[in-house]
Amino acid sequence: MKAQHWYDAVVKCEQQGIAYVLATVMGAAGSVPRDQGSKMVITENSQYDTLGGGHLEYKVVQHAQQLLAENQVGNFIEHFPLGASLGQCCGGSVSVLFESFAVKGLNLTVFGAGHVAKALMSILSQMPGKVRWIDNREDMFPRQQYDNVQTILSDDPVAEMKTLPVNSQVLILTHNHQLDFDLVEHALKRGDLSYVGCIGSQTKAQRFQMRLQHKGFDEGTINNMICPVGDTSIPGKLPIEVAVSISAQLIQHLEQFKQAQPQRQGVSWQTIKQDLVKGKAVSSMPNKVE
Template sequence: MINSSTAGFHAASWSDAVADLTRRGEAFVLATLLGSAGSTPRAAGTKMVVSATDIYATVGGGHLELKIIEAARAALLTGQSEQALVHFPLGASLGQCCGGSVSVLLETLVPDGIMVDLYGAGHVAQALVPLLAQLPVRVRWIDSRAALFPAPMPANVQVLVDEDPVEQVRHAPANSVSLVMTHNHALDYRLCSAILKQGTGLMLGVIGSATKAERFRLRLAHQGFSAEQMARLQCPIGLAQVSGKLPMEVAVSVAGQLIELYQSRHSPSPMRQGVQWRQLKDTLIQSPVIVSADAEETSPR
């Protein structure tokens, strides 16, 4: 089974897949048949989408498609957004009787920023979400009170109404940031305990005072949490140099802390030599070889 979560290929169009995967913050490869020579299964411009677990649409099936999927999955393992032009000769080596050759553009798209789990829909959260809507982050906004969520919702924000928000902790994406700012201290503590126990997040920030933080740490220590685990708890949250208690002041401070966090995780990209337009034009028209599927230069037939 090629798709780990389905019994075959998805029926969704490639454009729907791109929109859905982008909304979910999941990396994917958009494969496009750029040019062809001789007889090929599909026309130039045909697209398919490949994620780590699933495949959407088709570029003709057969061994060619399998090779494209393998190349796409290998590209995803790099964890980098990049483009590659791959050449596939269609013949005995791919077990296809079409003949001809195909050049395929593989565009690997890895989402920038981080995933944020925001627990609570009170005043600070209401001020924070419009700021997060303008940043390269993806937000799961969680509360038990559906009436508090405003409309319309920013595209990068997913609302989750749960009678027990602690249940959402086990669904948190790996390497996400958890921001706890509910209306109830007891719920805040339960969330902290569950998040620290799971231990997969980048950061746990809890709104409140230093006194609240000390009380939480004492209770967590009594529960058996280690000093290393409790060190992940940041309370108060936000940038230390940004003071103020107004909801917007706190929200700006928290947003600044998130910006500092995601910028620190990405080193500057090296300068790359772009493809000259004449070379790209020749590729689209004549399907010349840029990278062979077998890592050897091969001339189209």
């Protein structure tokens, strides 16, 4: 739990492109930990402000983080009786509005911490969103830290691929061609990543395509691999030039992906009134980003 006020937390999440849930006490009956209108912000790894603590807050945080893990976006209401089931003796009941906001901007994982990746981070750090940076060589990560970049030291990068969020982007820039292929293979097997880019030449791309065909991947799936990665209209082979090219392509992809997503839906005032009166866990269907 962090003491930061919920409003400041919302500003931080919006500025840094962090996915979050704003939880608000919409209705309260009887003895409750916090009054109507109390709010808190929940992210993947943190909570800001409070709804009064205890098991109620634990359940609210748990529910909010499940929404984030499933990449669900929308507004909906849940009802919590404060009885023995929640281990609280208040005896009242609380209706909580959950407003779930997806990552704005990048939700990118970069495999490899070589020269191109280092140059790329200096650009990505200025863009909204979240970046995970994975390598198995601790000494390859620079000392300089960026607010929106999480460095992950992992002896098994392929295993990390299996844990990435749905609809996130993947960029493969490792020093090992076999590792590159293994990562591409597992990324395509998932089938739920919005962008799979791999650094390399046309020759490397053709070899990967042939190997994927031999492993039974169909043409449509193989075509989801972007290799060589980057905007071909931007020339140059220096690390910073390649990084600019990749950044340009990522920006184009994000805009296209954004345009393809369904519009966010809210909860009607009739639904809110009905839920508060009945005290039932009736919710609007959140938009699951496909």
